[in-house]
C-alpha cells in the first residue's frame with residue numbers, strides 16, 4: 001500500500017508548496033521509498049519546472065513531459081495513460097521481457113519497443129495493454145520460472161515450454 005503519497009500531498013498540496021519545500025523535510029517523508037535524496041531533488045525540480053514553464057499544471061504532450069526533472073518516457077506514458085486518459089504505452093521491465101518472449105519485437109531498447117508496439121495496439125488501449133503485460137509478468141510469466149502450463153497465451157507464444 002502506498003503510505004507516502006497521502007502524507008506528501010497533505011504537506012505539499014500544490015506545485016508551489018513542493019517547489020519551495022525544505023529538502024530535509026521532504027527526504028524524511030519519502031525516506032522509505034529508497035533513493036530518497038535523488039527523489040527529493042527530482043520532486044523539487046519537477047514542481048519548480050511545472051511552476052516556471054507550465055503554469056503549475058502537468059502538461060499532456062510527451063515532448064513537454066520528458067523535459068521535467070525525474071520524468072522519463074516510461075513515467076510520461078504512465079501519466080498520459082493513467083492520469084490523463086491519453087494514449088501511452090509504458091515499457092517497464094515486464095513489458096520489455098514479455099513482448100520479446102511473445103515474439104512481438106526483437107528490439108531491446110525500451111523506446112524502440114514502445115514505438116514498435118504502438119501500431120499493434122489501438123491508441124486508447126495502450127495503457128491497459130501495458131498493465132496487462134505487467135500483471136501477466138508478475139503472476140504467470142515470472143522471470144526465470146514462467147508458468148507456461150497455466151498460461152492462456154501458451155497456444156501462440158513462441159517461447160512456451162510445454
Ligand code: SF4
Nearest residue numbers: 141146148151157160
Ligand atoms: S507461454 Fe510461457 S513464456 Fe510464453 S508468455 Fe506464457 S508463461 Fe511466458
